[in-house]
Amino acid sequence: xxxxxxxxxxxxxxxxxxxxxxxxxxxxxxxxxxxxxxxxxxxxxxxxxxxxxxxxxxxxxxxxxxxxxxxxxxxxxxxxxxxxxxxxxxxxxxxxxxxxxxxxxxxxxxxxxxxxxxxxxxxxxxxxxxxxxxxxxxxxxxxxxxxxxxxxxxxxxx
Amino acid sequence: xxxxxxxxxxxxxxxxxxxxxxxxxxxxxxxxxxxxxxxxxxxxxxxxxxxxxxxxxxxxxxxxxxxxxxxxxxxxxxxxxxxxxxxxxxxxxxxxxxxxxxxxxxxxxxxxxxxxxxxxxxxxxxxxxxxxxxxxxxxxxxxxxxxxxxxxxxxxxxxxxxxxxxxxxxxxxxxxxxxxxxxxxxxxxxxxxxxxxxxxxxxxxxxxxxxxxxxxxxxxxxxxxxxxxxxxxxxxxxxxxxxxxxxxxxxxxxxxxxxxxxxxxxxxxxxxxxxxxxxxxxxxxxxxxxxxxxxxxxxxxxxxxxxxxxxxxxxxxxxxxxxxxxxxxxxxxxxxxxxxxxxxxxxxxxxxxxxxxxxxxxxxxxxxxxxxxxxxxxxxxxxxxxxxxxxxxxxxxxxxxxxxxxxxxxxxxxxxxxxxxxxxxxxxxxxxxxxxxxxxxxxxxxxxxxxxxxxxxxxxxxxxxxxxxxxxxxxxxxxxxxxxxxxxxxxx
Numbered sequence: 001x002x003x004x005x006x007x008x009x010x011x012x013x014x015x016x017x018x019x020x021x022x023x024x025x026x027x028x029x030x031x032x033x034x035x036x037x038x039x040x041x042x043x044x045x046x047x048x049x050x051x052x053x054x055x056x057x058x059x060x061x062x063x064x065x066x067x068x069x070x071x072x073x074x075x076x077x078x079x080x081x082x083x084x085x086x087x088x089x090x091x092x093x094x095x096x097x098x099x100x101x102x103x104x105x106x107x108x109x110x111x112x113x114x115x116x117x118x119x120x121x122x123x124x125x126x127x128x129x130x131x132x133x134x135x136x137x138x139x140x141x142x143x144x145x146x147x148x149x150x151x152x153x154x155x156x157x158x
Numbered sequence: 159x160x161x162x163x164x165x166x167x168x169x170x171x172x173x174x175x176x177x178x179x180x181x182x183x184x185x186x187x188x189x190x191x192x193x194x195x196x197x198x199x200x201x202x203x204x205x206x207x208x209x210x211x212x213x214x215x216x217x218x219x220x221x222x223x224x225x226x227x228x229x230x231x232x233x234x235x236x237x238x239x240x241x242x243x244x245x246x247x248x249x250x251x252x253x254x255x256x257x258x259x260x261x262x263x264x265x266x267x268x269x270x271x272x273x274x275x276x277x278x279x280x281x282x283x284x285x286x287x288x289x290x291x292x293x294x295x296x297x298x299x300x301x302x303x304x305x306x307x308x309x310x311x312x313x314x315x316x317x318x319x320x321x322x323x324x325x326x327x328x329x330x331x332x333x334x335x336x337x338x339x340x341x342x343x344x345x346x347x348x349x350x351x352x353x354x355x356x357x358x359x360x361x362x363x364x365x366x367x368x369x370x371x372x373x374x375x376x377x378x379x380x381x382x383x384x385x386x387x388x389x390x391x392x393x394x395x396x397x398x399x400x401x402x403x404x405x406x407x408x409x410x411x412x413x414x415x416x417x418x419x420x421x422x423x424x425x426x427x428x429x430x431x432x433x434x435x436x437x438x439x440x441x442x443x444x445x446x447x448x449x450x451x452x453x454x455x456x457x458x459x460x461x462x463x464x465x466x467x468x469x470x471x472x473x474x475x476x477x478x479x480x481x482x483x484x485x486x487x488x489x490x491x492x493x494x495x496x497x498x499x500x501x502x503x504x505x506x507x508x509x510x511x512x513x514x515x516x517x518x519x520x521x522x523x524x525x526x527x528x529x530x531x532x533x534x535x536x537x538x539x540x541x542x543x544x545x546x547x548x549x550x551x552x553x554x555x556x557x558x559x560x561x562x563x564x565x566x567x568x569x570x571x572x573x574x575x576x577x578x579x580x581x582x583x584x585x586x587x588x589x590x591x592x593x594x595x596x597x598x599x600x601x602x603x604x605x606x607x608x609x610x611x612x613x614x615x616x617x618x619x620x621x622x623x624x625x626x627x628x629x630x631x632x633x634x635x636x637x638x639x640x641x642x643x644x645x646x647x648x649x650x
Contacts, residue, residue: 073177073271080174086220093166094220 004053011053018046026119030108036115040122047123048130056134065131068124075121082113161205162215166230168202168240169285171195173278180271188270189255195274196251199281200244207237211639216287224287225351231287235491235640239284239414242495246406246502247277249622253615254399257509261311261397269309273403276302280411289337289423290347292415293330296379299411300326303404307396318391325378325388332375339368340423352423366432372419373435379412382476383446386469393465398509401461405468406502410494413475417487420479421644430482439480444574446473451581460508460518460589464501467544467585470578471497477571478559485562487641488634493555495633496543499626500552503540503619507533510608510616520589525598527590529605532613534593536620541586543623546579550627554634 019042026039051059086095096110097103175195182188209215214233218224224231232240262269279299283292304326308319341347343364344355359365374385381389389409393401420429430436450470457463475497478490508518510533515526527534543550556575563571607613626633 070181073180076177077174080170080177083170084174087163092163092217092219092221093170097221 007053011049015046015050018049019043022046022119022123026115027112029115030111036118037122039115040119040124041126043119043123044126044130047127051130051134056131056138060131063127065128068127068131072121072124072128075117075119075124078117078120079114080117082110082117086110161209162217164202165206165215165232166217166219166285168199168206168244169230169278169281171199171202171278172274172281176271176274176278179274180267182267183265185259185264185266188267189251189258192254192270192274193251196244196247196277199277200241200248203237203240203244203281206232207234207241207636210234210237211636214643225346225348228286228288228291229348230285231350232285233640233643234636235414235417235643236284238491238495238636238640239410240281241636242410242498243277243280243284243407246498247273247403249615249619250399250402250406250502250506253506253509253612253619256609256611257398257513260513261399262309269306272302272305272309273400275299276306276403276408280407283411284414287349288347289340289349289352289419292418293334293337296330296333296415299408300330300379303400303408306400306404307392309397309400310395311397312395314391315395318388318395322388322392325385329375329378329385332371332378334375336368336370336372336375339364339371343368349418349423353425356424356428360428360432369419369424369429369433373416373433376412376416376419377442380409380416380472380476381412381469382442382472383449383469384442386446386450386472389469390462390465393468393505394459394461398505398512401464402502402505402509405464405505406498409468409472410475410498413472413479413490413494417479417490417644421487426482426645436480436482439476440571443473443475443477443480444571446470446476447574447578448473448581451578451585454585455581455588457585458519458521460511460520460523461505463520463585463589464504464508467582468497468501470582471501471544473578474556474559474575477575478562481562481566481568483562483566484641484645485558485565487644488637489555489558489562491637491640492558492633495637496551496555496623496626499619499623500540500543503616503623504537504544506616506619507537507540510612511537513612514608515605520592522602523589524592524596525602526605527593529598530607533608533616534590536613536616537593538590539620540623541590543620543627544586545582548627549624551623551633552627554627554630558634 022039022042025034025042026036029035029039047059083094086098087093089098091098096107099109100106172195175191179188179191182191206215210232211234214231216224217230219228258266258269276299279295279302282295283299286292286295304319304323307322308316340352343359343362344352346352346355356365378385393405396404420426447470450466450473454463454466454470457466475490475493478486478493511523511526511530512518514530515522543552546552546556556579560572560575563569
């Protein structure tokens, strides 16, 4: 699609806006509809649009696949660590009150940090899903045998 | 910190361990991490059981008090199941190393991460006191199990996992619909709170339908005949370690949830009145025992024999529930634990055979008993426990089940239990007969005894079957306390 000048220009224009809107949904999640999940999907969608226009190889140069995979895990870990922090500071798991001095600020800090973890994980997982689909399609096009499953040789008779 | 404050970490340890595990490279590190996390979970679950035998424990997440916030509420019944789960997982891990290396040749981080997630989900289901939380953890454990089954090296594992995914999702959706109806009628999701508010609205069609949806959804997860179709393929084609783990744990947890809904949320005088639940459960249990055992007689794949036998054994457990007596409930909880031990040992045995010989088809196992005497002797002893001969764990739970049936004035059920046990003699015997009595085909490749790393854990598990057949203080005591806690309902 690299020869479509209009698409390339428009994509350049809207991808940053996508990401900005994703961040808005992320950090406004505690006041308005939204939160980590929606923000993550928006953020991932921006990258998916980029891949649609510029191809998967360019997309993976922006963010390597191993990094996406690890981010998916780190997001969950962030969530859990905030939860454990509540225990370490003398409360229960996911207890935000102990995180800050005033209860309102404490709840805000807690929920934003936790939702950040959700956002990172969701964005990464959406990107991984899309990568899998693109790979599959590319393999189907070249007609390569995509199945590398070891089959039990004795088992053909059933 | 009190024990109630440490208690949720039996769920949180594997849950936090999973993402760390997924990032670890290679094959040794993920396994080592599991070796730290899972026994830790077992120790906490054991301490919880010890404390929960006296009084139920409660833990409010985020310090939000229970009717509003999500809370864990653990009495003897949950704690007993949690100890079973963590115990089986711990006992399987030393054996898992070799077996998983064979089934998952490259990076094992994601595999063990899924295993930890499945364990965390199952532990979470047992510990939580919130019905929506049950659904969430059920999805966590189910999604992880689908992935684990798909790791099977036979490509039919993919289809098996997909079928399980479809059926499991239908089951979970039914459960969610039921929970939604309960929430509409009562405005609460906390189990204790639900129990208090349900009697006021019990005479409505919505509550009838809610109970029906919940029972059917859980019966799907439980693989109760006639909703068992996903189970044989899933257990047959999954990696050996996954078969052993899921067969020993997953269906037990679904049964526990069913008990929790019947006894704590709906209360027996409600649940057994608005639906004719007792005769339905009895009929399905009998159908499961007889048809499962019957199908097991004709399977060519030894793992499939065990899968159908699992369906039959689920029948025994449901039979205890269908009796609607404390003795029946005790027998049911007891068989839950003992069958976990039996199936773990049997699937470990078959996994060891698969590791050495590459196949567990009965026709391929001819004469292997002489090549691998230690493995097949262990299989034979675990088979005795499945059949229910003294002094094994299987005997204890069948003894309690038969006594419960006699106490309930239904002696004809004893006949059904005995017939199903006799069929077990035949299907276990078929495997052993092929291994010990028949000659090894001359063109078969040479097979040697399994390495010690596989044999030792296998024999430990077989030993546990005999230990819990002789020393029943822990199992019977905890099962009785669990039955009492369930019978007492929310008041306990």
